[in-house]
Amino acid sequence: MSAELKELEGILNVTLPEKLIEDIEKVEEGHFNVLTTAKNAYELMKILREDAGIYHLSTVSGIEKEKEFNVCYHLQHRIEEEFREVPINLFVTNVDKGNPKTPSMVDFFVSADYYEREIYDFFGVYFENHPFLQRLILPEKWPDDVRPLRKEYGWEQIKEITMDIAKKTLEED
Amino acid sequence: MTGEFRSRFRTLVDGSDAPPDADHHIFIGPQHPWCEEPAHFIIHVKGERVVEADIRIGFNLRGIEKAMENKTWRQNTMLIPRACGICSAVHQNIYVRVVDRLAGVEDQISERARLIRMFSCEAERIHSHILWYGILAHDAGFDTMLHVSWRDREIIMDIVEDFSGNRVNPALMLPGGVKRDIPKEKADRAKPMLDELEKKVLYHKKVFTEEASIRNRLEDVGILTKEDAKKTTPNGPTGRGSGLPFDVRKAFPYELYDKIDWNLVYYNEGDILATTLVRLDETLESIQMCKQILDNLESTQGELLVRVKPRIPEGNYMSRAEAPRGEDLHFGVANGTDTPERYKIRAPSLGNIDATLKRMDGEYIADMPVILRSYDPCFSCTNRVMIINEKTGEKIIIDQDEFARKAIKAKKYNRSFF
Numbered sequence: 001m002s003a004e005l006k007e008l009e010g011i012l013n014v015t016l017p018e019k020l021i022e023d024i025e026k027v028e029e030g031h032f033n034v035l036t037t038a039k040n041a042y043e044l045m046k047i048l049r050e051d052a053g054i055y056h057l058s059t060v061s062g063i064e065k066e067k068e069f070n071v072c073y074h075l076q077h078r079i080e081e082e083f084r085e086v087p088i089n090l091f092v093t094n095v096d097k098g099n100p101k102t103p104s105m106v107d108f109f110v111s112a113d114y115y116e117r118e119i120y121d122f123f124g125v126y127f128e129n130h131p132f133l134q135r136l137i138l139p140e141k142w143p144d145d146v147r148p149l150r151k152e153y154g155w156e157q158i159k160e161i162t163m164d165i166a167k168k169t170l171e172e173d
Numbered sequence: 174m175t176g177e178f179r180s181r182f183r184t185l186v187d188g189s190d191a192p193p194d195a196d197h198h199i200f201i202g203p204q205h206p207w208c209e210e211p212a213h214f215i216i217h218v219k220g221e222r223v224v225e226a227d228i229r230i231g232f233n234l235r236g237i238e239k240a241m242e243n244k245t246w247r248q249n250t251m252l253i254p255r256a257c258g259i260c261s262a263v264h265q266n267i268y269v270r271v272v273d274r275l276a277g278v279e280d281q282i283s284e285r286a287r288l289i290r291m292f293s294c295e296a297e298r299i300h301s302h303i304l305w306y307g308i309l310a311h312d313a314g315f316d317t318m319l320h321v322s323w324r325d326r327e328i329i330m331d332i333v334e335d336f337s338g339n340r341v342n343p344a345l346m347l348p349g350g351v352k353r354d355i356p357k358e359k360a361d362r363a364k365p366m367l368d369e370l371e372k373k374v375l376y377h378k379k380v381f382t383e384e385a386s387i388r389n390r391l392e393d394v395g396i397l398t399k400e401d402a403k404k405t406t407p408n409g410p411t412g413r414g415s416g417l418p419f420d421v422r423k424a425f426p427y428e429l430y431d432k433i434d435w436n437l438v439y440y441n442e443g444d445i446l447a448t449t450l451v452r453l454d455e456t457l458e459s460i461q462m463c464k465q466i467l468d469n470l471e472s473t474q475g476e477l478l479v480r481v482k483p484r485i486p487e488g489n490y491m492s493r494a495e496a497p498r499g500e501d502l503h504f505g506v507a508n509g510t511d512t513p514e515r516y517k518i519r520a521p522s523l524g525n526i527d528a529t530l531k532r533m534d535g536e537y538i539a540d541m542p543v544i545l546r547s548y549d550p551c552f553s554c555t556n557r558v559m560i561i562n563e564k565t566g567e568k569i570i571i572d573q574d575e576f577a578r579k580a581i582k583a584k585k586y587n588r589s590f591f
Contacts, residue, residue, distance in 0.1 A: 027490065030425070055403050056419075058493070059519035061504045074491055074502060074519075078419060083437055085424035089491050089504075110527060111406045114182045136182060137231035148239060149515075155243045158236065 008032050011086055012052040012077060020044045022093060033089045041092045042103040045073070049108040052077065054088070057105075060115035062123040064151055069095040069125055071102055073112075095125060104130035122149035141165045181227045181530045192217050195224040199538070201545070212526070214545065218538055221583075226533040228526055238516055245511045246272055246348065246485055254342050256518055259301050261342045262293040263496040264503075264518070270427060271505040272348035274490045276481045283475025286350035287428045292466045293337070293345045294428075294494070295459045299370070300329045300341075301497035302452040302459075305549045306377065309449060312542040313390040314581035318380060325373040332363045350478035360467045367467075371460045378453045381446075391446040395532035395544040398443055407528035409499020409521050410455070411548050414448035415528075416441035421495040433465050445547050483511045496521050498549045522548065539580040 004024040009016055011030070020043055022035040036044050048054050056076040063070040070093050077086040095102050104127035105112040116127045117136040124147040127133055138148070142165065148158050191198060195217035213229040237256055241249050253268040254261035269290075273279045303326040310318030330340050336355055337343035345351050381387060397407070402415040412419060418439040422430040438454040440447035485507040493502045499521030508514035525548035532544050 031491075033489075056406050056408075058408075058500060058502050058524070059504075059517070061515075061517040063489075063506055063515050072491075072504065074504065076419075076424075078417075078424075080418065083418050083420075083423045085419060085421070087425060087491065087493070109406065110404055111524065114523070114527075117182070137234055139231070139234070148236070155239065158239060 004032065008034070008088075012048070012054075014047060014051040016044070016047060020047075027089075030084075031087045033091060035091045035093055037094050038092055038102040041090070042105070045090070045105050045108055048075065048088070048090070054078075055109075056085075057109040057111050057115070058087075060112065060119055062119040062125060062149070064123065064149070068093065068097055069100050069123060071095060071119060071125060073105065100125040101128055102126075103128050104133075106130055121147075123147050124150070139165060141168065181527060182230065192224045195219050199541075201541075216533065216538070216541065221537050221539070223533045223536050223538060223541070226530045228530060230523075230526075238518060241513055241516045243512070245483065246507075246513060247483060247511075249513065249516070250347055251344065253518075254344055257496075257520060259304070259341060260297055260496045260498065260501070261344070262297045262346070263494050263501055264520075265344065265346045266290055266294055266428075267492050267494045267501060267503040268505075269346045269348045270494075271490050271492045271503055272481065272485065274492070275485045275488050275505060275507045276348065277486070278349055278479050278481055281479045282350055283473075283477070283479075284429065285354075285470065285473045285475040286477050288466050288470055288473060289351045289353075289355055289477075290346055291428050291430070291433075292355065292463060292470075293333075293343050295462050295466070296329055296333050296336075297343075298459045298497045299456050299463070300326055300333070301549075302456045303329070303374070303377075305497075305546075306381070306449060306452060309391075309445075309543065309546050310387060312546050313387055314578075314585075315384075315387045315390075318377070318387065321380075322377055325370065325377070328366050328370045328373070332366055335359055335362065347478060349481040350476065352478075354477055355467075355470060357471065360470060364464065364467060367460055367464050371457065374453070374456050374460065378450075378457070381449055381453060388446065390540075390543060391449055392444060394445045394540045395536055395547060396443045397528055397532050399441070401531055402443070402528060405528040405531050407499070407525045407548070409495065409497075409525070410448050410451045411499065411525045411528055413439040413451045414445075415443040419500075421493050421500050425493065427492070427494060433462060433469070435462050445543055448547055484509065485511070485513075498522055499525060537583075539583040542580055 004026045005016060005018065008024060020036060020040040022037060025033040027033055054075050054077050056078055058074040058076055061072045063072065070091050073090040075088045075090060077088060092102050102125060104116055114136055116130060117133060119125050120127060120133055121136050121138050143161065146153060146161060197218045199216040199218060201214040201216065215227045217224045237252065241252060244252060250265065250268065254265045256264045273282060303322050307319040307322035333343055334340050336359060337345050337353065345353055397415045399416040402412055402417055416439065418437060420437055423437045435458050438451050438458060440450055487507055487509045489506040491502065491504045493500055501521050502519040504517040505513055506515040529544065529548045532547065533541065536544060
């Protein structure tokens, strides 16, 4: 870990406190996976945004694992003189499955707003301090407790729910 | 930090969040070519000026990500190009690179296969950009340019059809390489066609830069400054028109983009003309790259396809490519079986919406068709616009042509829009 951490610190030109980071993987030349926990994510992102000056958030992905949720922020560190980007995937791990909560990064990136709402829609992960955590993509009549990208909902089940909504809408009209 | 900006996507159904100084609200949309694009735009105006614009999305959720978890990695190769109607090759390109990497065959892909993949992506960029500036000209009331550019676009469509059998969905790629070769006689047939296309695109560029009637509609309209661009994180030509010189092909080279000779295009003006010129110059660059690739194919030999086992070992990989509209990102998680654990697709248009809405602030309503078009949404048509007069409660529904016509008149004769 320490060699990769040194390399990343060299690229970003900041010191990343080791206690905030669970693990660092070097995927390939100039492409890093950084693992952290929900508790430390906000503080780490603050360093990345304000000290290292990363301003581009490509997207946010949600991943369902066996015992936990992961939320991954795909950041790009941009070096304008060399027209180069260093992709950094910041994984927020250990998000509890029973009560999924993780800090929102809206304070740092405007675009985190709608990407996080997408995760909230599809996985039901609750982003703390998000100013407007409401439905973004799913239809208005979609049942509130069904989070379609969770593994507990199969393909057939999702189809049934969709057909139900369509039928109800037809009846109402 | 983001205090002065807030992300849009926040309109409530009852309209209670409208800015207090707006007197009209214009609704545009929704449409549904694919996920992120079917959008419902809400434009709050005061007189002729836009106070604020907002958007609602999600009208055509097709659930491709969920569908992918239920199909094998190999079946998904043919599902993934359906993510987008027009940039199908680039989605497939990222997907096969994710699978190559996870399966560990990345280093075995031959140069010839990589060159064919690149050709497919560049040909797609050419026809997508030509399509876009044709429609832009149509929105600006210059229909001659639409017909001229779409006539010339047939040249590249014919080449794609000759090479792959399909016009817009070439589907040439597979994990481990490519499906079809580009034989020498086909390449020889394509080269003079590309020369001809280059001349035509140079003429298109001349029209856009020298013809006053179109230039006046685009110049100094919808300016997005570099500072605003950094905050709203646009990607692709939208960002490059505002002085953010980032193109994934240069920023994080994939395939053989670091081996062939090409220039990064970017402009600092930030108006709609700048994004148009970015796309025009990129079209010329792509034609030049296509020619280089066809030349290189003659001297490069190699296996077209290496075997990829159906079971993909555990791991995750994020990969990006420069789609015609901007940075396209895929994130795949494999769990050791033959189906993906999770597959995330972020198509470029979603990332560009915030910047485009920012462009609208304080602009004339007559410039809206052009600005809405600027980020190249896959909207097939901004079909219907409803205008509600708040005082009288009167509703007027006009179609896209009528909207464009009114906009042109208002701009040309300096008349009021309503």
